[in-house]
Every structure is written in structure tokens, then in C-alpha cells.
Amino acid sequence: MSAAAEGPGDRDETPPAIDTWAATAGRRPEWTHGIVNPPVFRASTIVYPSVAAMEAAKADIDANLFYGRKGTPTTWALREALTGLEPGAAGTMLFPSGVAALSAAILSVARPGSHILLPDSAYEPTADFAFGLAADLGIEAEPYDPLIGAGIVRHFRPETALVILESPGSLSFEVQDVPAITAAARSRGIATLLDNSWSASILFKGIAAGCDMVAQALTKYVTGHSDAMMGSVSARAGHFGWLRRTAWALGQCVSGDEAALVLRGFRTLPLRMRRHEASALEVARHLSAHPLVERVFHPALPDCPGHAIWARDFLGSSGLFAFSLKLGEPEDAALFCDPMQHFRLGFSWGGFESLIIPVRAKRRLKPLPPPGRFYRVSIGLEDPADLVADLDAAIARLAARHQA
Numbered sequence: 001m002s003a004a005a006e007g008p009g010d011r012d013e014t015p016p017a018i019d020t021w022a023a024t025a026g027r028r029p030e031w032t033h034g035i036v037n038p039p040v041f042r043a044s045t046i047v048y049p050s051v052a053a054m055e056a057a058k059a060d061i062d063a064n065l066f067y068g069r070k071g072t073p074t075t076w077a078l079r080e081a082l083t084g085l086e087p088g089a090a091g092t093m094l095f096p097s098g099v100a101a102l103s104a105a106i107l108s109v110a111r112p113g114s115h116i117l118l119p120d121s122a123y124e125p126t127a128d129f130a131f132g133l134a135a136d137l138g139i140e141a142e143p144y145d146p147l148i149g150a151g152i153v154r155h156f157r158p159e160t161a162l163v164i165l166e167s168p169g170s171l172s173f174e175v176q177d178v179p180a181i182t183a184a185a186r187s188r189g190i191a192t193l194l195d196n197s198w199s200a201s202i203l204f205k206g207i208a209a210g211c212d213m214v215a216q217a218l219t220k221y222v223t224g225h226s227d228a229m230m231g232s233v234s235a236r237a238g239h240f241g242w243l244r245r246t247a248w249a250l251g252q253c254v255s256g257d258e259a260a261l262v263l264r265g266f267r268t269l270p271l272r273m274r275r276h277e278a279s280a281l282e283v284a285r286h287l288s289a290h291p292l293v294e295r296v297f298h299p300a301l302p303d304c305p306g307h308a309i310w311a312r313d314f315l316g317s318s319g320l321f322a323f324s325l326k327l328g329e330p331e332d333a334a335l336f337c338d339p340m341q342h343f344r345l346g347f348s349w350g351g352f353e354s355l356i357i358p359v360r361a362k363r364r365l366k367p368l369p370p371p372g373r374f375y376r377v378s379i380g381l382e383d384p385a386d387l388v389a390d391l392d393a394a395i396a397r398l399a400a401r402h403q404a
Contacts, residue, residue: 018085018202018270019270019271021081021084021085022081022266022267022268022269022270023267025077025080025081025084025266026038026076026077026078026079026080026081026263027077028077028080030073031073031074031076031077032073032077037260037263037264037267038073038074038077038260038263039073039074040074040256040257040259040260041072041073041074041075041256042068042255042256042257043065043068043072043256044067044068044069045067045068046065046066046067046068062244068253069248069251069253070248070253071253072256074256074259074260074263075094075253075254075256075259077259077263078094078259078262078263078266079091079092079093079094079232080092081263081266082201082216082218082222082232082234082266083234085200085201085202085205085234086201086205086206086207086208086214086234087205087207087208088207088208088236089207089214089234089235089236089240090235090236090237090240091234091235091240091244092232092233092234092235093232093233093235093243093244093247093252094218094230094231094232094252094253094254094259095230095231095232095233095247095252095254096229096230096231096252096253096254096258097217097219097229097230097231098123098195098197098215098216098217098218098219098220098230098231099125099126099129099217099231100231100252101215101216101217101231101232101233102123102125102126102129102164102193102195102215102231102233103129103133104233104243104246104247104250104252105193105213105215105233105235105243105246106129106130106134106139106162106164106193107134107246107250108213108239108242108243108245108246109161109162109191109193109239109242110134110139110161110162111138111139111161112137112138112139113138113139113159114138114139114140114159114160114161114162115139115140115141115142115157115159115160115161116130116134116139116140116141116142116160116161116162116163116164117141117142117143117144117152117155117160117162117163117164118130118141118142118143118144118163118164118166119143119144119145119146119164119165119166119169119174119176120143120144120145120146120169120363120364120365120366121146121166121168121169121170121171121172121173121174121363122143122164122166122169122170122195123166123170123195123197124170124361126164126166126195127141127143130164140159142155143364143365144365145365145366146166146167146169146174146176146305146306147174147176147177147305147306148181149176149177149180149181150177150180150181150183150184152180152181152184152185153184153188156184156185156188156190160188160190161190161191162190162191162192162193163181163182163185163190163191163192163193164192164193164194164195165178165181165182165192165193165194165195165211166194166195167194167196167198167204167306168198168299168306168310171297171322171359171361171368171376172297172305172322172368173297173298173299173304173305173321173322174304174305174306175299175304175305175306175307175309175310175313175314176306176309177306177309178194178204178206178209178210178211178313179209179210179313182209182210182211182212183210186210191212191213191239192210192211192212192213193211193212193213193214193215193233194206194209194211194213194214194215195215195216195217196214196215196216197215197216197217197220197221197350198318198320199314199318200216200220200221200222200269200273200318200350201214201216201234202221202269202270202273202315202316203273203314203315203316203317203318204313204314204315207234207235207236209313212235212236212238212239213233213234213235213236213239213243214233214234214235215231215232215233216231216232216233217231217350218230218231218232218262219231219348219350220348220349220350220351221265221269221272221273221276221318221350222262222265222266222269222350223261223262223265223350223351224265224268224269224272224350224351224352225261225264225265225351225352226348226351226352226353227261228258228261228262228265229258230254230258230259230262272352272381273316273318274316275381276318276319276379276380276381277316277317277318277319278384279319279379279380279381279382279384279387280298280317280318280319280320280321280379281298281300281317282384282388283377283379283384283387283388283391284296284298284300284301284321284323285301286388286391287323287391288301290392290395292325292326292327292395292398292399293323293324293325293326293395294323294324294325294326294369294373295323295324295369296321296322296323297321297322297323297324298317298321298322299314299317299321300317318350319349319350319378319379319380320349320350320376320377320378320379321376321377321379322359322374322375322376322377323374323375323377324369324373324374324375325373325374325375325395325398326373327373327398327399327402328372328373328398328402329372330360330370330371330372331372332372332398332401333358333371333372335397335398335401336358336375336394336395336397336398337356337358337375337394339393339394339397340356340390340393340394341386341390342354342382342386342387342390343355343356343377343387343390343391344356345357348378349378350378351378351380352380352381353380353381353382354377354378354379354380354382354387355377355378355380356375356376356377356378357375357376358371358372358374358375359371359374359375359376377391
């Protein structure tokens with residue numbers, strides 16, 4: 001299995017410090033012509049002055065303007081910026097959403113008859129794809145305990161093609177021992193794919209930890225403004241060629257307009273992540289001390305599953321976590337959420353605005369806390385004191401109802 005030749009945006013170079021990389025990545029002079037940010041290239045057809053020029057472009061499609069679906073300087077700039085976040089990656093491919101990115105990455109290695117493993121805490125659309133469409137294609141998915149570590153070998157079969165990881169896990173925020181799992185998989189020739197959206201590849205480096213592919217929902221922290229949908233997969237050399245082949249075969253591509261929006265968010269990503277971290281920790285610690293809060297699921301808190309691994313492997317924390325209450329029924333969600341002043345009800349996360357959702361998800365191995373008592377929050381850029389007051393008032397509303 002070998003990667004295709006590298007093209008624009010697919011250089012394996014060690015970037016400078018993260019703040020400098022965020023400000024400068026993808027700004028090659030041949031792409032920007034002196035403009036601070038790469039201009040928005042909108043393109044479908046590329047015209048050539050001669051047949052010879054057309055044939056020359058065809059010889060290396062990923063290194064020349066060939067057809068809009070195959071990329072422009074705007075998308076090349078974003079690919080280069082993202083590749084630099086994952087030292088050891090050979091390149092990055094872009095997709096119209098995080099779900100599209102994860103699905104294509106799975107299909108780049110799994111075939112009919114393959115067996116794939118995914119944590120019980122995987123993002124729900126990832127699990128839906130694995131147990132749904134992938135199953136229809138003859139791919140068997142099996143859930144595993146996200147805290148299994150090197151014990152993942154107990155689930156390996158001769159036909160196991162892929163181990164999916166997500167650390168921290170969706171909703172319950174278990175931190176996986178990524179180096180131990182990837183080492184076990186590598187010893188058997190099994191590919192690994194990490195959903196690294198929570199850390200935005202700022203707080204955790206998946207390729208360096210042994211992963212073959214690292215996916216992100218760029219819709220979240222990288223875009224940061226809740227106005228663009230996109231996903232990405234960065235891959236090491238042994239897998240990048242297959243990833244690119246799969247993306248092109250599926251017709252996956254993004255527009256220059258969307259890529260420019262994501263690049264805009266990329267410039268301030270490290271700065272925003274520090275603010276998300278500080279505010280989320282202030283809110284999480286306040287909740288953990290509240291007498292009516294049963295548990296706070298935040299990797300930086302000592303009682304979160306896998307906290308010791310987080311402290312060992314991560315450079316910090318982001319703004320997404322969950323908490324469970326000691327009281328509440330499913331019908332209490334509206335009373336808890338609807339009157340809030342600063343948290344908004346909405347899916348996704350990672351934007352400048354704070355969001356909350358009542359959690360009503362299912363698990364295959366270990367149940368989540370009951371509906372009406374379990375909430376996920378994305379802490380935005382507002383003053384954390386306002387967010388704390390919002391949550392305190394919501395808990396007080398529930399207490400008043402149940403004490404009446």
C-alpha cells in the first residue's frame with residue numbers, strides 16, 4: 001500500500017510554534033500573490049492553451065489546476081495548514097462534513113467481509129454509518145469499551161481491518177489510551193482512525209501517537225463561527241494514497257468559499273482554544289462543587305474516566321463536556337433549557353456561542369445517565385460568570401419543581 005505523489009497542501013514538514021503556524025500556514029506566494037489570505041478560487045472547468053498543456057496537467061492532477069473538484073489554491077492552502085497540525089502526516093483531504101470525512105476514511109480501508117472496531121462512546125453518526133450503511137456493504141462493526149487500552153487485542157480477528165478511536169468519547173468523555181491501542185493494532189497490521197475533533201489537533205497529535213488517519217469535524221473548533229460545514233482526514237504516507245483515491249472516487253470535494261471561511265477560523269484557532277479551555281474549566285469546577293450535580297464529565301477533572309491518560313497525553317482541554325444531575329425527569333428538559341439566557345439549544349459545538357443539549361442517546365455496552373439528568377454543554381467565548389449564573393438558575397428551577 002503506497003501513497004500517491006504529494007501535491008500542494010500535502011507536505012510532511014515540521015511546522016513552527018502553533019500560534020505562528022496558525023497565522024502563516026498555507027500562505028505560499030504562488031497561491032496568494034501578495035494577498036494576506038489565499039483568495040477564494042471558484043472553479044469547475046480549467047481551460048488549457050494547448051493539448052500538450054492539458055496532458056501535462058493530467059500527469060500530476062494533485063499538483064496542478066486540473067478540474068475544480070480536484071482542488072484550487074484555496075483548498076490547497078487549507079490542506080497544508082491542517083497537515084501541519086499533525087506531525088508525521090503525509091497529507092490531508094477535505095470533505096463536505098465531518099461525517100463524510102469519517103465515512104470515507106472507513107471505506108478507504110474496509111472492504112466487504114472486513115471487521116471494524118469502534119468505541120462504545122463513538123459519535124452517533126459514526127456508529128450509525130458503521131452499523132448501518134457499512135453493514136449493508138458487508139462490513140461488520142463491533143463496539144468495544146473505550147477504556148480497554150492494550151486489551152483491544154481480545155477483539156482482533158483475522159479479518160479485522162480497522163480500529164476507530166475517539167478520545168475523549170462523545171457525550172461521556174472517556175479518554176482512550178491511544179498509543180497502546182495503536183501499537184496493538186500496528187503489531188497485527190490493522191489500520192487505525194482517530195476522531196480528533198475535541199482537541200482540533202491542537203491539544204493532541206494523533207499521527208504522532210500512532211494513528212494512521214486522523215479525522216476532524218472542521219465545522220467545530222477550526223471554523224469556530226458556526227457558519228461552515230467541513231471535515232478533514234490527515235493520513236500518514238502508507239494510507240494517504242488510499243484515502244485520496246477513495247475521496248476522489250466518491251466525488252468528495254469542498255468549495256473555495258467554504259475553505260476560505262475555515263481558513264479564517266484557523267488563523268485564531270490556538271487563541272480561541274485557550275479561551276474555551278479556561279472558561280470551560282471555570283464552569284466545570286463550579287458544577288462539580290454544586291450539591292445537586294452528580295458528576296461532571298470533563299477530562300481535566302480527576303474523576304473523569306481516563307483522566308490520568310489525558311494528563312499524560314494531552315496539552316490541554318477544550319470547551320466541550322457534560323454533566324449529570326441528582327434529580328430530574330425526561331420531561332424536565334424544557335424547564336431546564338428553555339428559559340436560559342446565554343446557553344442556546346443547538347447541535348454541533350465549537351463556535352463562539354455557548355450551547356446546551358439534553359442527552360437522549362443510546363449505547364450498546366454501557367448506558368448513559370438517564371434523560372432529564374444528563375446535559376452536554378459547549379462553552380463559548382462569553383463571560384463564564386454569566387454561564388455559571390445561567391446553569392445555577394436552571395438547576396434551581398428543577399429543585400423548585402421537585403421540592404414542591
